[in-house]
Amino acid sequence: MASQLRGNDLRQLGFPEGRAIGLALAQLQRKHLRKLSQTNQLELLRALLASPADFLTHLDWSHTAAALLPAPSRHIALAERKDYAVFGAEHIEPGAIHQMETAMKLPVTVAGALMPDAHHGYGLPIGGVLATDNAVIPYAVGVDIGCRMALSVFPLPPKHLEQRVRELRKLLLDNTRFGGREIFRHGQHLDHEVLSRAAFRDIPFLHNKLDTAALQIGSSGGGNHFVEWGVVDITDPTNEMGVPVGQYLGLLSHSGSRGLGAAVANHYTKLARDVCQLPAEAQYLAWLSLDSEAGQEYWAAMNLAGDYASACHHQIHHRLARALGEKPLAKVENHHNFAWKERLADGREVIVHRKGATPAGAGVLGIIPGSMTAPGYIVRGRGEASSLSSASHGAGRAMSRTRAKAELGEADLRRYLQQHQVELLGGGLDEAPQAYKDIRQVMASQTELVDVLGSFTPRIVRMEGGG
Template structure:
């Protein structure tokens, strides 16, 4: 039997919390937030906390919330379906040019990223005129989106096709990496973009309205929920499943464009079908655990069923890992989705200097300006300690180190 490494905490008036956090810092506010979730009456068995756990909106990032008979929209969040994709190419490090600036520039040109919203200005993070391949990909989602909009017209003018195949901002990234055998990988992190954000915010507010209408008192208003069997529950599940499919397709489109960009910079022919992983880490799904069918909400957590491949990225200057799940039942077959923040974005901008950021990203072709200090490596927990804390949840298959990193 696999040795367990979690810490156990009882919660007054709720289910226990099992936390894989030995050797990594956990903020007291995150512990309090986990306890609030554990007090909801429909939580199944216990709440699981991953080693990258930190405070989020509504629910804690790095938590696994199993429910029976209800779903909490804010536990999924507004970046519905956010996740990772990685593809291993047939290239090796010696196939790359000495100067990687051209590859970074090609990536930036192939994948819209960042944001420049303003009156009368086109957002640089969206397509002006989506390429035909993007338009064709959108048609696979359009009919289902039309069904959602027919019930909720406010969602109609969300960014849909113009955001399909785009990166976004914040901790989203596109990277070129080398593994332990010097093989070249392309890896990216993004979600359901503007339309997922609109769906998330709309249903979070709708759940709050329902709670007020039914006079239900909550430990935190952001834990507002939809009971199973209600119209809003079914509509939310339909919308969130669609947004998760958009997110997965978004990553596939970006990966295609990124690989094309890489081919434009390297004369040697290569393929990228050796190994590819596409996994969510902000989502809700139906699964069977402890012999019962339940809804599993993973907010900043990855499915780690036995034999399932997943991705755990580090920060801009740290290692990332391709992992294989060990199927640990106590974690609801889950693992962390990254390193996890130890500084808020505001704190990082105040506490980390540009010189420190430059030193921490040495050897990486990436932005080295004030605009990305909030994503600097020091803002995150040490990824090696995070991995050590969850050694009973996953095994490492590949260790990656980025050499090019594109941030929005």
């Protein structure tokens, strides 16, 4: 009997969000279809997706086929698909392409681009960049609003990692917290001006969010979020950081806006879907006009969540720099899962959503991480218009979390980490480096988008569960 397919498998094939996925999965549970190999099941689903009209009279698939075809409704009609740029198309799964094609049909869409690390998400694919006319799409921003990378470069040589590995490991464990269960005890919290922002009082939805935000500030999320020590290698003498060419001890963190951002995303997505009813395949791309009260509220809440995410990183780096007893030579920080007001080359003002994509305007610095066993890159944006001044935000997933857990073993992960001289505190199989694309191939697909100034190679990695 074939192993059971899941919703994400169908989404990666290009199935749209909506009833069709549930109907197809239910059909595959029928006895005669369960006997098919997974390869044959996928082949059948591809044929159904390619030509649903041919299956309208099929005994097994008529209902699924009908759900795949457009039906008369009161939905806002999608427009003709606009052209968009794709970088590294050979690395991108069909499901992400399908999602981007749908996003480019929105009536409010002006332009778009797809980054080489792109993979399937909700609404806009992760790695998708979308410019809209006076409209903001909460799920094109994402759930983890303002998720970001932050790097501190310290005036210490790489041998510091080898000579004081036990001390550095302890510093990570003592000064970082992850997920929902690891919280700094009373008296260990650091204050920050973001917690005094008027938005917590002025926006009704945020009235009861301040306590949780205050509790979680300075901590990191679960999943693929991390704080890690590693080796920074500066290779470009013209770098804007003012750091001489050479190798240094570095601290890199990746996390976002914690429960605050997730609450904002889910609340305003529901509002958007109520007022902007789109066909099923586009339902998570519902937008709010920036002329509306809800749109203005979301914009303010999004910016608050982004500043909160930045505050969390600043506290992480402050704690660890203080514990290390060193001041950094330089810092680099950039974020994704956000929307910006920007102008296109023709002068039009648009709202640029970067869901899992790095801002790469001319001269803008950023960090594009690999996996925990592959280098990340310090980059300078080139302001490429066809990418909407964007680049990838990482290597991107090659395996879904479910598939990684099913196919990879704990012993294999530990062996792989040992081969690459990486120590992992916490983490899980869903974040194994084997579940990610090759960052070198991803970077080779975006040489016109960014210039590389240096790299960061992880050595001691802390993730959720390492405490």
